[in-house]
Amino acid sequence: xxxxxxxxxxxxxxxxxxxxxxxxxxxxxxxxxxxxxxxxxxxxxxxxxxxxxxxxxxxxxxxxxxxxxxxxxxxxxxxxxxxxxxxxxxxxxxxxxxxxxxxxxxxxxxxxxxxxxxxxxxxxxxxxxxxxxxxxxxxxxxxxxxxxxxxxxxxxxxxxxxxxxxxxxxxxxxxxxxxxxxxxxxxxxxxxxxxxxxxxxxxxxxxxxxxxxxxxxxxxxxxxxxxxxxxxxxxxxxxxxxxxxxxxx
Numbered sequence: 001x002x003x004x005x006x007x008x009x010x011x012x013x014x015x016x017x018x019x020x021x022x023x024x025x026x027x028x029x030x031x032x033x034x035x036x037x038x039x040x041x042x043x044x045x046x047x048x049x050x051x052x053x054x055x056x057x058x059x060x061x062x063x064x065x066x067x068x069x070x071x072x073x074x075x076x077x078x079x080x081x082x083x084x085x086x087x088x089x090x091x092x093x094x095x096x097x098x099x100x101x102x103x104x105x106x107x108x109x110x111x112x113x114x115x116x117x118x119x120x121x122x123x124x125x126x127x128x129x130x131x132x133x134x135x136x137x138x139x140x141x142x143x144x145x146x147x148x149x150x151x152x153x154x155x156x157x158x159x160x161x162x163x164x165x166x167x168x169x170x171x172x173x174x175x176x177x178x179x180x181x182x183x184x185x186x187x188x189x190x191x192x193x194x195x196x197x198x199x200x201x202x203x204x205x206x207x208x209x210x211x212x213x214x215x216x217x218x219x220x221x222x223x224x225x226x227x228x229x230x231x232x233x234x235x236x237x238x239x240x241x242x243x244x245x246x247x248x249x
Contacts, residue, residue, distance in 0.1 A: 006089055012082040013201040017194045019075035024190035026068045027156070027183040033064055034163065034176045041169060080105055082197060086125050089204050094128035119146040126196065129203040141199075145192035152189050155182035 040057045043049035083105040091098070099120055100108065108117035123142045155178050162175035 004088055004092060006092060007085050009082055009086050009089065009201045009204055012078050012085060013197045016075060016078040016082050016197055019071060019078060020190045020193050023068070023071045023075050024183075024187045026071055027152075027186045030064060030068060031176070031180045031183040033061060034179050037061060038169070038172055038176050041172060045169060076109075079193075079197075080109070083121065083125070086129070086200055086204065087121070090125045090128040097128050098124045100124075115150070119143070122146075122196065125200060129200050131203060131206075141192055141196050145189060145196055148185050148189035148192065152182045152185040155179075155185065 037057055040049055040054055044051075044054045084102065087098070087102050087105060091102070100117060104117055104121055108114060108121055119142060123139055126139050126142055159175045159178035159182055162171060162178060166172045166175055
C-alpha cells in the first residue's frame with residue numbers, strides 16, 4: 001500500500017452520472033426509432049413507401065447508432081476510472097477486505113467473468129467505504145443495479161440479433177418489443193448506478209473518512225478529508241530533584 005494517496009472520486013463520479021443518464025435516454029430514443037422503422041417497413045410492404053425513403057430511414061438509423069455507441073464507451077471508461085479511484089481509497093482503510101485485485105476494475109469486464117466480478121468488486125468498495133454508523137444504506141442497491149443492468153444488456157443484444165436477422169415484419173416487431181423492454185429496464189439500472197456512485201463518493205468525501213496519518217504528508221496531492229482535531233500542547237516541567245533547576249537562596 002506504500003505510495004497510495006487519497007484521491008477525490010467526485011470528478012469522475014459526476015462525469016459518469018451525466019453520461020449514464022444520457023445513455024439511458026439514448027436507449028429510449030433508439031427504441032422509439034426502431035418502432036418508426038417498423039412503421040416504414042410496414043408501409044414499404046404495402047407499397048405506400050418508396051425504395052428511396054426506406055433507404056434513407058435505414059441510413060439514418062446507422063447515424064443514430066454511432067453517437068449511442070460513443071456514449072456507452074465514454075460512460076464505461078469513466079466508470080472504470082471511478083471504480084479504480086474508489087477502490088484505491090477503500091484500500092487505505094481496509095486493504096485486506098477485497099476479493100479481487102485492483103486491476104480487476106479493468107479485467108473484470110472481459111466476457112464470462114463480467115457476469116459476476118464487477119458486482120463483487122463494487123460491493124467490496126461499498127462495504128469498506130460505508131461508515132460503521134451508517135446502518136440505513138443496505139448493499140441491496142448494488143444487487144438491484146447489477147441485476148437490472150445484466151438483464152437490460154442481455155435483452156438488448158437479443159433484440160439486436162432479431163432485428164438484424166429477422167426476415168418478416170413479425171420478427172422485426174418482436175425485436176422492437178425486446179428493444180423497448182431493454183430500454184425501460186435500462187432506466188432504473190442507470191438511476192441505481194447514479195445512487196451507488198453518489199453514495200460511495202459521499203462516504204469517501206465526508207470529513208472523518210479514515211486514512212493513515214502518514215498519507216497526509218504526501219506532496220502535490222489532495223489531502224484526505226480526515227478530521228484530525230487539535231491536540232493540546234505538551235507542557236514539560238523541570239524535575240524537582242535536579243539541583244540545576246533549584247532557585248538560589
